[in-house]
Structures are given as structure tokens and as C-alpha cells.
Amino acid sequence: MERIVIVTGANSGIGLALCDRLLTVDSHLRLCLACRNMQRAHAARSTLLTSHPDARVDVVHLDVGSVQSVLTAAQEVQSRYSRIDFLYLNAGIMPNPQVDIKALFKGLFSRNVINMFATAEGLLTQQDRLNSDGLQEVFATNLFGHFLLIKELEPLLCQPSHTSRIVWTSSSNARRSAFSMEDIQHTHGTEPYSSSKYASDLLSLALNRHKNSQGLFSSVVCPGLVMTNLTYGILPSFFWTLIMPIMFLIRIFTNTFTLTPHNGAEALHWLFLQKSESLDPRAKYHSLTSGLGTNYTQPRQMDVDDGMSEVLYEKLLELEKGVRRKLTERNADKETHGQ
Numbered sequence: 001m002e003r004i005v006i007v008t009g010a011n012s013g014i015g016l017a018l019c020d021r022l023l024t025v026d027s028h029l030r031l032c033l034a035c036r037n038m039q040r041a042h043a044a045r046s047t048l049l050t051s052h053p054d055a056r057v058d059v060v061h062l063d064v065g066s067v068q069s070v071l072t073a074a075q076e077v078q079s080r081y082s083r084i085d086f087l088y089l090n091a092g093i094m095p096n097p098q099v100d101i102k103a104l105f106k107g108l109f110s111r112n113v114i115n116m117f118a119t120a121e122g123l124l125t126q127q128d129r130l131n132s133d134g135l136q137e138v139f140a141t142n143l144f145g146h147f148l149l150i151k152e153l154e155p156l157l158c159q160p161s162h163t164s165r166i167v168w169t170s171s172s173n174a175r176r177s178a179f180s181m182e183d184i185q186h187t188h189g190t191e192p193y194s195s196s197k198y199a200s201d202l203l204s205l206a207l208n209r210h211k212n213s214q215g216l217f218s219s220v221v222c223p224g225l226v227m228t229n230l231t232y233g234i235l236p237s238f239f240w241t242l243i244m245p246i247m248f249l250i251r252i253f254t255n256t257f258t259l260t261p262h263n264g265a266e267a268l269h270w271l272f273l274q275k276s277e278s279l280d281p282r283a284k285y286h287s288l289t290s291g292l293g294t295n296y297t298q299p300r301q302m303d304v305d306d307g308m309s310e311v312l313y314e315k316l317l318e319l320e321k322g323v324r325r326k327l328t329e330r331n332a333d334k335e336t337h338g339q
């Protein structure tokens with residue numbers, strides 16, 4: 001039976017590398033690239049078809065940071081497919097990142113240096129903003145849009161006698177201390193990225209608790225540090241190229257410097273080959289690359305608990321209701337004003 005796989009943010013970086021790797025292991029796959037930029041999506045499709053001429057690759061428009069777009073995309077997906085085998089929730093943003101150079105130099109001479117390079121703890125801040133749905137953009141893109149997508153696609157994801165899988169591209173930068181249950185959108189802090197990724201770790205745990213009995217299994221991945229558009233937003237690409245020898249050196253001490261999208265997609269690809277029974281809901285599956293360049297996947301326990309994940313789940317359901325109500329009102333308003 002052909003497997004149906006949807007990948008969000010599939011037009012570049014880790015998402016695109018994952019698609020290539022999936023088509024290499026299963027040429028009978030039906031792959032759907034869910035992207036916000038259709039031009040880039042079609043370019044990615046062409047690239048994939050060049051290496052896999054017989055592959056079946058579809059494209060669907062999805063701006064995961066827009067409630068209306070998520071609802072429209074989910075309808076489109078439901079009209080095309082009768083089930084989903086894998087849903088990779090990979091789209092993500094880190095807007096206006098700032099590296100704390102002072103903290104970087106201080107960290108270099110501390111005992112925490114390896115952990116600093118692996119997790120970027122204390123090094124990175126971002127500037128977030130409200131989107132047109134009135135949500136914080138990072139939260140909306142990295143977490144809430146994906147949550148809404150899952151809810152909308154439940155008829156395809158939760159089917160009797162069929163197992164479906166969700167895989168979140170989280171990060172080693174996900175940190176409990178950056179997340180507040182009183183401010184799940186991270187309106188007040190300067191680490192919305194870290195907060196949103198920690199929230200995805202919590203949500204994955206909650207989804208497993210609520211949905212495993214309906215045949216839906218969720219896992220979390222950290223791709224390591226990968227050179228993509230996201231990291232080129234942190235430091236310019238020429239700078240990364242300049243320090244590449246240092247990066248290969250650091251890789252000897254922390255195998256989290258996977259560096260290429262192909263390597264970064266290792267754990268996402270590995271999970272595709274695993275049976276749902278073998279998955280650990282509390283593990284984050286890390287893509288790792290050794291000093292000699294060997295790729296492997298390693299599960300590491302996440303800093304999450306059931307109580308917190310349940311509270312977040314309830315808050316997301318509550319927010320979902322509010323957002324749907326607002327959208328209905330907005331659409332009704334448009335109709336009465338003839339727009």
C-alpha cells in the first residue's frame with residue numbers, strides 16, 4: 001500500500017532534504033509538500049522529480065502562520081487523500097535573531113562550553129510580533145498553526161485499524177525556563193523560539209496521551225545545528241563558510257553539529273522506518289553526526305511532565321475555540337460589507 005506523507009515547510013532546508021531521503025527509501029510514496037510559497041514549492045517539486053523521476057509529489061498551499069490558510073489547506077488535503085500515514089510538522093521560523101557576543105565569549109572559557117554550542121543556551125534572543133490573527137507570530141507558526149492542522153486533519157489521522165504518525169521538528173534550544181504557562185505565546189519574553197519549541201515537546205506528549213488509543217502517535221526530533229535559511233538569518237552565509245573549519249572541530253566534541261540538511265534530516269528519516277510500538281513519547285530523537293561524519297539517531301529524555309503538557313493542551317483547545325469564533329465573526333463581517 002502506498003504511504004501518504006505530508007511535510008510542512010518542505011521547500012527548503014531540512015524539510016526538502018527529508019523529502020529526498022524519504023523518496024530514496026520508498027519510491028512508492030505519495031508525498032505532499034505543504035508550503036506557503038508556491039513558487040518555491042514547485043521548484044522543490046521539480047528538484048525532487050529530477051532525482052526521483054517516477055515519484056508522486058503533490059503540492060498544497062499552506063501558510064501555517066495563518067488560521068484561514070490552515071483551514072483551507074486542511075480541506076484541500078481531505079479532498080485529496082483518504083488517510084495520512086506521516087505528517088511531518090517541520091515549518092518553523094526564528095525572526096530577527098540576535099547573538100549575545102559577550103555571552104558567547106564568556107561561554108567559550110566556561111565549563112558549559114559544549115552545552116552552549118549544543119543548545120545555544122543564553123546566546124540567542126529574537127524579536128517577535130503580532131500576526132493578522134492577533135497571535136504572536138513565532139507561536140502561531142511553530143506551534144499553534146500545526147496544532148490546528150492536526151485538529152482539522154483528525155478524520156485522516158485517527159482512523160480505526162490504521163496507525164498514523166506525527167513528527168515535530170523541535171530543537172535542542174527548547175527550554176523549560178523560556179516557557180511560561182501564564183504566557184504560552186511568549187508575549188513578554190525575548191526567547192519566543194525556545195518557548196515555542198518547548199511547547200511542541202509538551203504538546204507531543206499530550207497528543208500521545210490523548211490520541212494513541214485512536215491510532216495516532218507523535219514524536220519529537222532535534223535536527224542539530226544545520227546550515228539552512230534559518231541559520232543564515234542568524235549569521236550571514238559567508239561567515240558560516242569562514243568558520244566552517246572551526247565547526248568541524250567543534251563537531252568532534254558535540255555530535256549535534258550535523259551541519260548539512262541531509263544529516264539534520266537523519267532522525268526524521270529514521271523515525272519513518274520505526275514501528276509505532278517502539279516509540280518513546282518522552283524522548284526527543286536527535287540527529288547526530290560524529291567527528292568522522294557518521295550519521296545516527298539517539299533518543300534523549302525530554303524535560304517534560306504530564307501535568308504541564310495537559311495544562312498546555314487545555315489552553316490550546318481553549319485558544320482554538322476563540323480563534324475559530326473570531327474567524328467566523330470576521331468572515332460574517334466581510335459578507336455583510338460585501339467584501
Ligand SMILES: NC(=O)C1=CN([C@@H]2O[C@H](COP(=O)(O)OP(=O)(O)OC[C@H]3O[C@@H](n4cnc5c(N)ncnc54)[C@H](OP(=O)(O)O)[C@@H]3O)[C@@H](O)[C@H]2O)C=CC1
Pocket residue numbers: 008009010011012013014015034035036037040062063064065066090091092093141169170171172222223224225226227228229230231
Ligand atoms: N537549522 C537548524 O539548525 C535547526 C532547525 N530546526 C527546525 O527545523 C525546521 C526547518 O527549518 P530549516 O530547514 O532549518 O530552515 P528553513 O528556513 O530552510 O526551512 C523552514 C521552512 O519552513 C517554512 N515556513 C516558515 N514559515 C512558514 C509558514 N508560515 N507556513 C508554511 N511554511 C513556513 C519555510 O518556507 P519559506 O521558504 O516560505 O520561508 C521553509 O520551507 C524548523 O522548524 C526549525 O525550527 C531545529 C533545530 C535546528
Ligand SMILES: CC(C)=CCC[C@@H](C)[C@H]1CC[C@H]2C3=C(CC[C@]12C)[C@@]1(C)CCC(=O)C[C@@H]1CC3
Pocket residue numbers: 099104116117118119120123124170171172173224225231234235243246247250
Ligand atoms: C564558533 C561558532 C560555532 C560560532 C557560532 C555561535 C552561535 C551563532 C551558534 C552556537 C550554537 C548555535 C545553535 C543555533 C544557532 C547558532 C548558534 C547559537 C541554534 C539555536 C539554531 C536553531 C536551533 O533550533 C538550535 C540551534 C542550537 C545551536
